[in-house]
Amino acid sequence: SAVISxxxxxxxxxxxxxxxxxxxxxxxxxxxxxxxxxPGQSLTLIATANQGSEATYESGFVIDKFPISRPNLxxxxxxxxxxxxxxxxxxxxxxxxxxxxxxxxxxxTRLSVL
Amino acid sequence: GEDVEQSLFLSVREGDSSVINCTYTDSSxxxxxxxxxxxxxxxxxxxxxxxxxxxxxxxxxxxxxxxxDKHLSLRIADTQTGDSAIYFCAESDRINTGKLIFGQGTTLxxxx
Numbered sequence: 001s002a003v004i005s006x007x008x009x010x011x012x013x014x015x016x017x018x019x020x021x022x023x024x025x026x027x028x029x030x031x032x033x034x035x036x037x038x039p040g041q042s043l044t045l046i047a048t049a050n051q052g053s054e055a056t057y058e059s060g061f062v063i064d065k066f067p068i069s070r071p072n073l074x075x076x077x078x079x080x081x082x083x084x085x086x087x088x089x090x091x092x093x094x095x096x097x098x099x100x101x102x103x104x105x106x107x108x109t110r111l112s113v114l
Numbered sequence: 115g116e117d118v119e120q121s122l123f124l125s126v127r128e129g130d131s132s133v134i135n136c137t138y139t140d141s142s143x144x145x146x147x148x149x150x151x152x153x154x155x156x157x158x159x160x161x162x163x164x165x166x167x168x169x170x171x172x173x174x175x176x177x178x179x180x181x182x183d184k185h186l187s188l189r190i191a192d193t194q195t196g197d198s199a200i201y202f203c204a205e206s207d208r209i210n211t212g213k214l215i216f217g218q219g220t221t222l223x224x225x226x
Contacts, residue, residue, distance in 0.1 A: 042216045101145050107156040
């Protein structure tokens with residue numbers, strides 16, 4: 001299985017600021033995904049991070065609010081822009097290797113917005 | 115649309131078996147998964163089953179799939195206090211996107 005490092009593990013941010021979350025994998029992977037887990041809730045897919053092209057966003061999520069980069073096959077970032085308290089959640093990166101049908105998750109970034 | 119439903123809470127005594135149930139709506143789901151989330155941690159893949167299988171066993175874990183009823187269950191034999199966590203069922207439409215649709219999660223409480 002892939003080893004995924006997510007940074008930061010947690011942060012407390014002020015309203016109106018932005019936070020960039022990093023996801024690093026120890027091997028090249030085809031697919032990388034970003035999920036949000038709101039307090040006491042399940043996981044919802046934000047977007048699929050595509051290497052070399054724009055991310056594919058799910059309904060309800062937009063690039064201006066959640067810009068994503070994926071410069072290579074082992075790294076991606078998610079930015080949470082112009083934060084409000086409603087953005088307080090756990091943000092998780094997941095990866096899927098070539099030929100696999102399994103997604104592995106990072107430990108998540110616990111974000112609190114004041 | 116796609117939907118995955120789970121009961122929210124299960125309490126068992128240590129040593130008993132736990133059965134966590136899940137229903138899904140997307141008949142095109144090709145893979146179904148069980149993930150475990152311990153407090154303050156990310157998601158750990160426990161097991162998964164391909165849609166053409168009825169059952170899969172892995173040590174203390176048994177997954178049963180009833181494709182006709184779109185029902186999935188996870189049985190944990192000899193439940194231990196370390197099994198206390200939130201268990202998420204998820205389905206994947208591998209043919210189109212590979213995106214996972216998660217249930218709400220079942221909190222398993224194991225009493226000593």
